[in-house]
Amino acid sequence: MAWVVCSPPRSRRGSWRLRRDAHGAARSVDERLFLSGSGMCVVRELRGDGMGNSVLALPGLLYKEALPQSLRWVFACTGVGFVKLNGRSVLLWVLLFTAVAVAMLWGLNQRSQNEWRAEVFERAGLRSMQLADAMAGQVGAELALMDHTLLDVRETWLREPEAGQALAAQKLNFLPDGLVSHLSVVNAEGQVVYSSRNIDVGLDIKDRPHFAAVHSGSDHMVVGNPLQSSANGAWLIPVGRPLYRDGQFAGAIYLLISAERMGQRLGRLALDKKDIVVLLNFDGPVLARSVDNAAAMGQVAPKDRPFLQEGAAVSGTYRQNSLVDTVPRVFGWHRLAGNGILIVVGLAESSVLAPVVSSLNRSFWLTGLLSGVLLAGGLAVAWLLRREERTGQALRESARQLEDAQRMAKLGHWSLDLRTRDFIWSDEVYRIMGMQQGSDSSAYKDILKRVHPEDRAGFEEKFEQAIKSGVKMDVAHRVLLPDGGVKHVHALGIFELENGEPVRCQGTVQDITEVRSAQLALEAMNEELEARVAARTSELGALNNELEAFAYSVSHDLRTPLRSIHGFATLLEEEAETLSSEGRAHLRRIQDGARRMGLLITDLLTMAHQSRAVVHLQQVNLSELAQAVVVDIAREDPQRAVVWTIAPGMSAMADPVLMRVVLQNLLGNAWKYTSQTPQPKIVFERVGHTGGMVEFCVCDNGAGFDMAYVDQLFKPFKRLHAHHEFEGSGIGLASVQRLIQRHGGTVRAEGAVGQGAAFYFTVPLTSP
Known part of the structure; x- marks a missing residue:
């Protein structure tokens, strides 16, 4: 048995030609092969009859399949020589090559992921810094508002302490709800002489750092480190300014900010439950934290943080594990001008990486897949030997599963040759049609006879239209079974074109009898x-x-x-x-009781009538309607001096009769509840619109009401004032709510005792 090098065949079925040497003799080599050059060659095993197996050799590698164990070689071609390898060496070389390739692949993947993470963290750092800048603006505005409050109260307090106390109470109402615990005044000896909530009066704070800073510093706002209240254990942030009388230090005035509430306000910016916003004093102590605020109290940022370094910039970024919960985060920070307060926004690395986790995972799995491909290459020969068998098994199993699926779904496949008009059906179509395969005709004209007579014309029309237009056929119809039964079926079909003409139609038919x-x-x-x-x-x-x-x-x-x-x-x-x-x-x-009973009966009947009245929407000039209502109201007491402000040009889609009732009740209530006000003012104006609805407001500076009872305002017979104070039946606002709801709108109320009330209602802006 010999091996010879043969040139490539001239054609797929061409004869093999031996490569001859310079003397014209056939050159055969026993158990070895010399390759000159780097071109592709063919190796052929010669048997006694001149026939034999052949294998294709590519530059760099030559492998002979199905050789005897003693002659199983792989020739690694290097251009002018050869390397003879045995079976074990082949395995080692494949494993070595695969290991190197896989290692390089994973190394590149790891490098790519590291670069990707670095880029994501860099963008996250810029984003956190931008968020810190935005939050700095909000915190700076709130601190400026508190400083303005301190200045106003301080000025009044120095002139007249009692007036200062009243102003303090008024100013506290205008600050964000719950943010400031209380206001206190400290004398020059460091003793608390006034507290808006009578907390810590008499307490000596001269040894507190924030008092020393106010006492020794210039006239500017000082933000101290959080202190735990002895009254309720809450953590409070002192914000104060010095008091000067005749140029001498006379004490200090403080706003005590709730650290918990400040943390909650910071938490509005967090985008993920693990993201945090931290407020730090200029030298590092934690003032407030959006998450785990209580655990952060008393903590001080380490000196290695970039914002605590000498000459630190106004803003910046860094990555670090958090001080309180040790969660790794990407931080951005911003320093407020003047007081040096630091706003630090930390985005959890897990949430930062969340958008790219799927991409990183895909990269990981792709690398794994490519590694698997490389490993699979080493088993390619064995796989090729069994490919045909496995493919056959897979095809048979797929066909069986498809048949089972069609049987369970009662869905069959068919194909129609438009030239011969003959059908080819799957087994399930025969079962659906109740026909025997091989015994019943599958010609189109015979199948058409099985369509229910009432559906036959429509089916044929849709089928012919689909052929002409070349679009998908979709038709549901009934079929007649051989046993006389009827089934409902749904047929779908698509067309194959040749030269623009439909030649074949393939589709499905499903038994939908149960669904129908x-x-x-x-x-x-x-x-x-x-x-x-x-x-x-x-x-x-x-x-x-x-x-x-x-x-x-x-x-x-x-x-x-x-x-x-x-x-x-x-x-x-x-x-x-x-x-x-x-x-x-x-x-x-x-007499009074009888009169009130009569009015109550009248109001009840009026409300019942209004609830049943048909709403006729049209464009109504509410400004003119309100002016007319005001004229009627003013006739009741011409001597009263009320400042009416009715915005001009207000209009909406409403029923003019019912809307007059609404304005009579709202403006009448404003007239009634300002009767004891020295300088009564009543305003009717438009406040905005959204979603096709326009909102109006009727407000006054009258008696007002307690917002704790706002839910009772629109309930029939519910009144928040006694009859001897203001007359009424408690029906008016209930009628207003029902009429506004019949217009498709809403009504709400706001107010404060002694400060007036405002009623907002919405109606359509245009016709629906």
């Missing part, structure tokens, strides 16, 4: 439900008519005894001289 039966049952149920709804609607209309008749009947029955009570009370009033003063007082109470 359920659909028909559902339609019957819907019809029955609609009939029931119509009957219930009719019954409800009859009940509403009966309720209306009952309301008027009750009204008449109640008014008759009320008239009698009021009439006899009037007769008694004519003989009032014979009654005692207590009797006359009782008589007046009877």
